Structures are given as C-alpha cells and as structure tokens.
Amino acid sequence: MTTTEWAPTACILCECNCGIVVQVEDGHLARIRGDKAHPGSQGYTCNKALRLDHYQNNRARLTSPMRRRADGTFEEIDWDTAIVEIAEGFKHIRDAYGGDKIFYYGGGGQGNHLGGAYSGAFLKALGSRYRSNALAQEKTGEAWVDAQLYGGHTRGEFEHAEVSVFVGKNPWMSQSFPRARVVLNEIAKDPARSMIVIDPVVTDTAKMSDFHLRVRPGTDAWCLAALAGVLVQENLCDEAFLAEHVRGSDAVRAALREVPVADYASRCGVDEELLRAAARRVGAAASVAVFEDLGVQQAPNSTLCSYLNKLLWILTGNFAKRGGQHLHSSFAPLFSQVTGRTPVTGAPVIAGLIPSNAVPEEILTDHPDRFRAMIVESSNPAHSLANSAACREAFGALELMVVVDVAMTETARLAHYVLPAASQFEKPEATFFNFEFPANTFQLRRPLLPPLPGTLPEPEIWARLVRALGVLDDAELRPLHEAARRGRQAYAEAFLSAVAANPTVAKLVPYVLYETLGPTLPDGLAGAAAAWGLAQKTAMAYPEAVRRAGHADGNALFDAILASPSGVTFTRHEYEDDFALISHADRKIALEIPEMLKDLRALAAAPPRLTTAEFPIVLSVGERRAYTANDIFRDPSWRKRDADGALRVSVEDAQALGLADGQRARVSTAAGSAEVAVEITETMLAGHAALPNGFGLDYVDDAGDTVVPGVAPNALTSTEWRDPYAGTPWHKHVPARIEACGVA
Numbered sequence: 001m002t003t004t005e006w007a008p009t010a011c012i013l014c015e016c017n018c019g020i021v022v023q024v025e026d027g028h029l030a031r032i033r034g035d036k037a038h039p040g041s042q043g044y045t046c047n048k049a050l051r052l053d054h055y056q057n058n059r060a061r062l063t064s065p066m067r068r069r070a071d072g073t074f075e076e077i078d079w080d081t082a083i084v085e086i087a088e089g090f091k092h093i094r095d096a097y098g099g100d101k102i103f104y105y106g107g108g109g110q111g112n113h114l115g116g117a118y119s120g121a122f123l124k125a126l127g128s129r130y131r132s133n134a135l136a137q138e139k140t141g142e143a144w145v146d147a148q149l150y151g152g153h154t155r156g157e158f159e160h161a162e163v164s165v166f167v168g169k170n171p172w173m174s175q176s177f178p179r180a181r182v183v184l185n186e187i188a189k190d191p192a193r194s195m196i197v198i199d200p201v202v203t204d205t206a207k208m209s210d211f212h213l214r215v216r217p218g219t220d221a222w223c224l225a226a227l228a229g230v231l232v233q234e235n236l237c238d239e240a241f242l243a244e245h246v247r248g249s250d251a252v253r254a255a256l257r258e259v260p261v262a263d264y265a266s267r268c269g270v271d272e273e274l275l276r277a278a279a280r281r282v283g284a285a286a287s288v289a290v291f292e293d294l295g296v297q298q299a300p301n302s303t304l305c306s307y308l309n310k311l312l313w314i315l316t317g318n319f320a321k322r323g324g325q326h327l328h329s330s331f332a333p334l335f336s337q338v339t340g341r342t343p344v345t346g347a348p349v350i351a352g353l354i355p356s357n358a359v360p361e362e363i364l365t366d367h368p369d370r371f372r373a374m375i376v377e378s379s380n381p382a383h384s385l386a387n388s389a390a391c392r393e394a395f396g397a398l399e400l401m402v403v404v405d406v407a408m409t410e411t412a413r414l415a416h417y418v419l420p421a422a423s424q425f426e427k428p429e430a431t432f433f434n435f436e437f438p439a440n441t442f443q444l445r446r447p448l449l450p451p452l453p454g455t456l457p458e459p460e461i462w463a464r465l466v467r468a469l470g471v472l473d474d475a476e477l478r479p480l481h482e483a484a485r486r487g488r489q490a491y492a493e494a495f496l497s498a499v500a501a502n503p504t505v506a507k508l509v510p511y512v513l514y515e516t517l518g519p520t521l522p523d524g525l526a527g528a529a530a531a532w533g534l535a536q537k538t539a540m541a542y543p544e545a546v547r548r549a550g551h552a553d554g555n556a557l558f559d560a561i562l563a564s565p566s567g568v569t570f571t572r573h574e575y576e577d578d579f580a581l582i583s584h585a586d587r588k589i590a591l592e593i594p595e596m597l598k599d600l601r602a603l604a605a606a607p608p609r610l611t612t613a614e615f616p617i618v619l620s621v622g623e624r625r626a627y628t629a630n631d632i633f634r635d636p637s638w639r640k641r642d643a644d645g646a647l648r649v650s651v652e653d654a655q656a657l658g659l660a661d662g663q664r665a666r667v668s669t670a671a672g673s674a675e676v677a678v679e680i681t682e683t684m685l686a687g688h689a690a691l692p693n694g695f696g697l698d699y700v701d702d703a704g705d706t707v708v709p710g711v712a713p714n715a716l717t718s719t720e721w722r723d724p725y726a727g728t729p730w731h732k733h734v735p736a737r738i739e740a741c742g743v744a
Contacts, residue, residue, distance in 0.1 A: 008035050008566040009445045010431065011049035012112065012424050013629045016175045017431040017443070018045045019566055020052075024448055029053040029425065037566035040441040044179040048629055054638040055423070056449075059700050060407035062420035063454035074408075074418070079456070079464070086417050087468035089400045090126055093373045099127020100343070101370070103354075103362070106377035106404075107133050114430040114444075115421070115458025117332065117530040119377055121511035122462050125471045130342070130362075130371070133379065135334065136353040138294055141303035141726035143335055143351040148593050149310060151583025152327045153335075155435040156289025156313075158183050160323035163285040165196045167309045168220065168295020168732075172204035174624045176293065178436065184208055194285070196278050198223055199295055201620075201690070202683040211278040217618040217688050218610065218733050219268035221301035224308035225603055226268070227279045229259030231315050234276075236283025238317030245579065246314065248592025255597050256311075260604075267607055287323030288313050294622070299732040300610065303725040307596040314589055320578035326437035327581035329542045329571040332534050334432060343369035347727050355727025356385045357719040360394035373400040377458070378421065380631045382411040383697065386717040386729040387671055404461060407634055410697070421458055422451035428527040438574065439549070443567030444528055459514050459527040466511045472504055480516035488555040491517060492536070509533060525562065532558045538570060545571035595725070611687075615669060615735035617653065620690040621713035622731050628694035635699055636709045645695035645710030646679035649738065652686035654678070657738055664741040667691070667711075669734050671718045674711040675741055689738060691716075 006021035019038025023031040032050050036043035065082035066074040093102055104123055107116035123131075135143075146153055158164050158177055164187055171180045187193045188208040197209040198220060206212045215223045231237055232253045242249045265272040282288050290313050296305040318324040336352030344367045347358035354362070359381070363371050374395065382391045388410075395401055395414040403415040412418045425448040434440050451457060456464075466472075476498075483494030495513075499506045510530045518526030536554035539546045549572040551557035560568050579587050611618060627639040636643065647667055649659060659665055661680045666673055667689070676691070684690065696712025713731070721730035 006033075007446070007448050008037065009425060009448055010038075010443055011045060011052065012055070013048045013052075013632060014175045015431075015433040016041065016178060016180070017433065018049065018178075019043075019443060020045055020049055022425075022448060027057065027449060029056055029448070035566050038441075038443065039439070039567050039569050040178045040436060042179065044182060046175060046181065047626065051633070051638040052425075054633050054635045056425055058407075058635040060634045061423075061452060062406060062408055062418065063452055064420060066408070066412075066418040066420075068416050082417055082419060083464045083468050086402055086419075087465055089416075090373060091469065093400060094126050097372055100129040101372040102126055102128040103359075103371040103374045104128055104131040104377070105133060105359070105374065105381050106379035107131070112378050112424050112429060113332070113432045114428060114527060114530065115462075116377060117534075118459045118462040118510045118514060119375070121508040122465050122469070123375075124507045125466060125469050130349075130354055131352065132354040132356055132359060134356075134384065135351075136727070137356045137385070137729055137731075138297050140350040140353055140355070141297060141723055141728050142292065142306040144303060144726055145306045145310065145593065145596070147351070148590060149314075150327060150589050152581055153330075153435065154310075154325045154327055155437060156291055156325050157287075157323050157437060158187070158289050158291070161187075161287050161289035162192065162323060163194045163196065163282055163288045165198070165282065165288065165290040165309070165312060166205055167198045167224070167290065167292040167305065168297065168299070169291050169293035170199065170201075170203035170205045170295075170624065171291065172208070173626065174293065176291070194281050196281070200685050200688055211274060211281065213268075213270045213275060213278060214685070216269040216685065217620070218300045219607055220296045220299065220305050221308060222264040222603055222607065223268040223270055223275065224305055224312075225256070225259050225600060226261045226264035226275055227282070228308055228311040228315065229256045229261050229264070230276050230279035231283050231312070232256040233259075233261065234280070234283070236280065237315045241317030241319070242315070245319070246589045246591050247586070248590055249315075251592045251597065252311065253315075255600050258601070264603070282312055283316055285316070285318075287321055288316060288318040289323060289325055295732055298622070298728060299730055300608075301599070302723045302728055302730075304596060304599045307593060308600070311591075314591060319589070320575050322575065327578050328435055328437040329440045329538070329545060329573065329581075330432070331434045331440075331442045331538055331570060332432040343367075348725065350726055355722065356381070357722045357727050357729050359385065360387070360390040360719060363394040363397055364390075372398060374398050375402050375404070376411055376415070377404045380405075380409040380411045382414060383409065383631060383712060383714065385719075386714055386721070386731065387719045388712060388714045389672070390719055404458060406455075409631070419461055420452075420455045421461065422455045423449075425449055426451040426455070427457035428525050430528075430531065434570075438572060438577075439569045440571045440573075441567050442561065442570045444525075444531060444561050444565075446565055447524060457527050459518070459530075463511055463514050466508065472508060472512070476502060476505065477512065477516055480512065484517050484520045488559070492555060522562070528562070531561060535561065535570075542571050542573075545573045545577065548572040548574075610733060611735045615737050616687065617736045617738055618688050619667065619669065619716065619734040619736035620688065620732040621717060621734060622693040623648070623690040625692045628692045630694055631697060633694065634697050636707065642679075642692070643709060644677050645692045647676045647711075647738070648679045648681050648684055648690045650684040650686045650688060651680055651682055653684075653689065653738070654680040658740050659738075666739045666741050667716065668737045668739070669716045669718070672715045674715060676711050689736065
C-alpha cells in the first residue's frame with residue numbers, strides 16, 4: 001500500500017496522543033509530521049513520533065496464534081482452534097472455581113484503548129471481576145484522594161496559568177498536556193508568569209523554572225507540607241472561595257498551622273527562603289495549575305503527596321477559573337467506581353484496579369480464592385511490574401494464561417496461548433485520555449494499512465471469543481441488525497429496548513454493538529461501534545457542553561466523530577461548570593480527609609531512612625528520556641543516543657566510587673543486580689542515581705542475533721516497596737549499591 005496523501009492518525013507514545021499525518025509507502029510510515037487540523041495538538045509533536053515506523057515494522061510482530069507445548073516451546077495454530085480451545089479453557093475455570101478466579105490485566109496499551117473496550121463483554125460473560133493495568137502502578141493513590149475531595153480527575157490549564165507547579169514531573173520530556181514544550185517556552189519567556197518545579201533532579205523543565213525546589217529523594221511530603229503551611233500561616237488562602245465552595249477547611253488549616261516550616265525545609269534540603277518565596281508566589285497569583293507525576297506517585301508518601309499538592313490550588317481558590325485547575329468531561333472513564341479488597345491478600349481495590357504489586361501474591365498461594373487464570377491485553381506485566389522474577393513465577397503457576405499482543409513479549413512467552421493483534425495503524429483506534437478543559441477532544445483514528453496477514457483487530461478477537469461461549473444467539477440480535485440498516489435513530493430506539501428487555505444484551509453491550517451496528521459503519525470502521533455507545537453516554541452526561549461543541553445529541557456527536565479523522569471537540573464547558581462536575585451532593589470540595597491529616601501530623605517525626613549501609617544510594621528506575629518509550633518500541637535502532645540506557649550518577653558519587661564516564665558498573669538492590677554503563681552528570685544529587693524506562697527488551701537484529709540493550713528496570717525492584725494506601729510501587733526510591741566493574 002503506497003500513497004502520497006497525508007493521512008491523519010495519532011502518536012501512540014504518551015498520553016497526549018498528538019495528532020500526526022503520515023505518508024505510507026510499501027507498508028512503511030515513510031514520512032510523519034504534526035497534524036495542524038488536530039483540535040488539541042494543533043500540529044505539535046515531539047521527536048519520538050517521527051520514529052513510529054520502528055513500531056509498525058519490526059521482526060517482533062506475531063502473525064499466527066501460538067500455543068505453548070508441554071516443553072515450553074510454541075507452535076502455530078489456526079484461529080478457529082485457538083478460539084475454541086481458549087473459550088473452553090476459560091469455561092472450565094469458571095465452572096470449576098468461579099469466574100472471579102479469572103484475572104484481567106490491560107485494557108489497551110498506550111493509545112490502544114478502543115480494543116480494550118470490547119474485552120469487558122467476554123469478561124462479564126465469564127463472571128470475571130478483578131482487573132488491573134498500568135494505572136495501578138501510578139495513579140490510584142491520586143484517584144483515591146480525588147474521589148474524596150470532589151469525585152473526579154482534575155487537570156491544570158497550563159496554557160493560561162500565571163503559576164505552573166510541577167511535582168515530580170518533567171513535562172519537557174514526558175509531555176502529558178497539549179503542546180507541552182511550546183507552553184513551557186511561553187511560560188519561561190513571560191516575566192509575568194512563573195514555573196515552580198519540585199524534583200531532586202535538575203531536569204529539562206527544572207532548568208527553565210523560576211523556583212526549583214530540589215528536594216532530597218523521598219522528602220517531597222515535607223516540602224509540600226511546608227508550602228501549604230506557609231499559605232495558611234501567612235494568610236495567603238482565598239477565604240471567600242473556601243467559605244463558599246469548600247467544607248472541612250478549618251481542620252486542614254489547623255493541622256497546617258502546626259507545620260514547622262523552617263524544620264521541614266531543612267529536612268527536605270530546600271532553602272527556607274526559596275521555599276517561602278515559592279509559596280508566596282502561589283498565594284499571590286491570579287491563577288495556579290499543578291501537575292503531579294511518577295516522581296512522587298512512585299515514591300514514599302505518594303498518596304499523602306497527592307493530597308498535599310492539591311491543597312496548594314484549593315486553599316488559594318484556583319478552581320473554576322481561567323488558568324486554574326479543572327474537573328473535566330470524559331469520553332470514556334479510565335477508572336470505575338469499584339472499591340474493596342483483593343480476595344487473598346486484602347490489598348485495596350481502588351477505582352476498580354488491583355495494585356500491581358499485589359498480583360504475584362494473589363496467585364502464588366494455596367488460598368482457595370487465588371487467581372487461577374489470566375488474560376493480558378496489550379501489556380507486558382512480566383517486564384513492567386515490580387520484581388519481574390516474582391511475576392514470572394506467578395504467571396508460570398497459572399492454569400491458563402492468554403496474551404493478546406502484537407509481539408512475543410516477555411509476558412507472552414509465559415502464556416499458554418498468544419493471539420496476534422493488528423497494530424495500532426492497521427485498525428480503527430482511539431485514546432480515552434481526554435483531560436482538557438474547557439474544550440475537550442476525541443480522535444477516532446482510521447487504519448492506515450490493512451491488518452498484517454494472520455492478525456486480527458481486538459474487537460474481532462473478543463467477538464469470536466464471546467460467540468464461542470454461546471451466550472447470545474442470532475435470533476436475539478436480529479432486531480438490532482434490522483434497525484441498524486434503517487439508520488441511527490431507529491437503531492438507538494431498538495438498542496435501548498433490547499438493553500431494557502434482555503439482561504444478557506445489557507451485560508454484553510460492546511459485543512452487541514460490534515455485531516449489529518459495526519457492519520453498517522463505513523470504511524472498515526466496524527471496530528468503532530463501541531464509540532457510538534460512548535457518544536450516547538457523553539451526550540447524556542454533559543448535554544449542554546456537547547451542544548456547545550456543536551452536537552445536538554449522541555447520534556450527531558458520533559456522526560461528527562466519523563466525519564472528523566483529525567479529531568473533534570466533543571465538549572465545550574464554561575468555567576462555572578466545574579462546580580457542577582463535583583460529585584458531592586452539595587457541590588463542594590470536601591477538604592478534610594482524616595487519614596491524610598493523621599499522616600500530615602506524623603511528618604513531625606524524622607523521615608524514615610530507607611537506605612542502609614549495604615544499599616546507601618536511592619535508585620530511581622524508569623526515568624523518561626529523549627529516546628525511551630516504555631515497551632512499545634522493541635526495535636532499539638530507533639535510538640540515536642544513549643543506546644544502552646546509562647545509569648546516571650552524581651559527580652560526588654562517581655568520585656567516591658571511583659567511576660569514570662562510560663565505565664561499566666554493577667548496580668545491586670535487595671531484589672537483584674545488573675551491569676550497566678555509567679553517565680556522570682551534575683543533574684543528580686549525591687546519593688541519587690537513575691535508570692531509564694524502555695530497556696531490557698530482547699530483539700533480533702539485522703544479523704539474526706538476539707540483543708538485549710540496557711537493563712530491565714524491574715529486575716531491581718520489589719513488590720514489598722509500596723504505598724500503604726494504594727499499593728503503588730516505589731520505583732523511584734529503590735535502595736541500591738553501585739560498584740565499579742572496570743573500564744569498558
């Protein structure tokens with residue numbers, strides 16, 4: 001397939017999913033540039049998107065279902081055999097032990113969310129209850145706090161903020177909001193605006209900042225408590241906002257009045273006057289936006305840090321205003337309302353997700369409620385979760401494991417069956433990371449190429465598996481088939497009637513949409529059928545905002561999505577809508593969270609020292625760099641520099657350990673050890689080192705040799721190092737030892 005046309009699609013390497021346009025030649029993404037017609041990114045993209053052909057065309061692609069033999073090797077089988085055997089295997093687990101013993105991990109990789117929407121029908125048909133994904137390694141502590149404060153997720157409007165605060169976040173490298181580098185440059189060049197960065201590393205963003213609060217690793221909570229303490233103690237709070245829109249602020253402010261600011265500044269290693277100046281800048285600003293990320297979300301006190309950094313903008317009234325923090329619409333919710341405890345270890349289930357660190361423990365036991373089967377979709381938990389060795393042992397103990405992916409990943413090699421998916425550029429796709437305010441956007445991406453022979457898009461895979469279960473017959477779907485041929489309105493009426501009358505239809509909605517509406521959609525977009533249902537929900541949830549965006553109802557929104565390959569604005573809010581999006585009945589922010597206030601007061605005790613004489617250095621694993629991209633690029637040839645993922649160490653540590661730039665060193669933790677090249681840099685504090693993400697993946701090179709560049713970070717991490725509330729791992733705070741290995 002060759003075309004000189006520029007076809008719109010999106011980058012799939014971070015949550016921004018910037019719009020791009022692509023020219024295809026002989027099956028390759030030959031030329032790539034930003035899509036100026038995309039309503040969110042407006043032509044912006046970073047360097048990583050330009051190398052997406054390394055994902056699309058590489059030797060790791062699977063082209064046939066694979067079944068593991070008794071000796072651990074794999075054999076190719078046909079699709080019909082795979083579907084029948086997998087369906088029968090899961091039915092056996094369900095009938096023998098209960099469907100809740102079937103665990104699901106995934107829901108689509110980065111930018112690969114549409115396929116994950118269809119897995120729910122198969123899982124519900126089996127009675128599966130428990131699931132997890134990468135968000136449980138990062139965002140569940142923040143989600144727990146958000147749920148109690150206001151019931152939803154917030155995002156800062158950095159494009160217009162007078163003061164932008166980044167906590168454990170380097171958006172110059174990790175992006176995460178539209179046109180990130182453009183916006184950062186605009187902030188840095190405007191003398192009326194300020195940037196505050198809380199990070200132990202002198203990151204690209206920190207270099208641009210007006211206030212770099214360079215905390216000691218693991219002491220962010222003391223820094224944030226001191227900042228909030230200054231706001232209260234120096235009367236910098238927005239009293240009118242707190243009185244009208246917040247409840248529970250008195251208890252919070254009473255706790256913050258007790259914060260010894262000078263002492264906490266000393267504990268976190270930040271100059272007191274610099275810290276006070278940053279707090280005063282927040283207190284005096286007309287608008288403030290805050291972004292927290294993995295630097296604190298995967299470190300000690302992560303949930304407390306999520307709470308404390310939100311106090312900065314709530315206490316100062318920076319909500320529901322231009323340049324402030326906002327609740328936002330969602331085209332599809334990333335989190336569910338399910339809470340509870342896991343069946344074996346009693347780990348917290350937050351926003352419907354089991355903590356990733358608890359997964360091996362929920363399998364490696366003789367407990368009758370242990371997970372006995374697992375489905376993994378577009379994810380690689382054997383590589384990406386803490387303590388890879390424990391994950392491999394656990395997955396190997398399962399009675400049935402099925403992986404759906406484009407490549408034979410580290411996780412796929414442990415499966416009983418591997419089903420080859422079409423790539424993200426060979427099928428309709430979308431992302432559900434829609435976080436912007438006041439205008440929020442959604443893009444349905446068209447396939448640029450036909451599916452590689454032997455592969456199937458995930459909607460078709462899940463549909464075949466549901467059919468094999470025999471839970472719905474053709475007669476039950478016939479009225480919907482007929483209604484779909486008569487048009488959207490007729491289909492909507494028939495669909496609502498079918499859902500109301502037939503509980504099985506209601507349980508299997510994504511499958512039903514794919515089977516009945518899907519065949520009527522144009523241009524091979526059957527896999528987009530689930531987006532019709534999401535458009536209806538969106539129009540019901542935000543009717544005025546959808547109409548302001550130009551869509552009369554859910555059908556009109558869906559038609560606009562189909563007609564807008566570069567993306568569409570699906571909601572357009574007004575700032576006062578923020579208050580209506582608060583889920584509490586009184587539409588007020590509930591600031592007092594007793595557990596958090598208890599932990600805030602507990603900071604008065606000395607910070608616990610997690611390093612030891614044996615492991616004296618704090619290792620941060622998974623650092624994002626210019627040439628790292630999680631696991632999606634298995635082909636290492638896309639990297640133009642840092643090909644082996646160097647261990648970054650401070651000048652002081654290098655001198656003390658006798659390390660030279662480029663020398664090999666051994667880094668060891670309680671969980672394991674690895675040899676790696678060293679990069680000496682002034683960006684790291686003494687006692688702090690960093691390894692990048694995206695390394696340690698094997699790949700067959702041009703010579704036919706298997707290469708494994710860099711270190712797999714989770715060979716060095718432990719499932720025991722986790723947040724007490726959310727179970728999120730402490731990937732950014734791993735006690736380690738570094739020793740010289742000699743000159744390379």
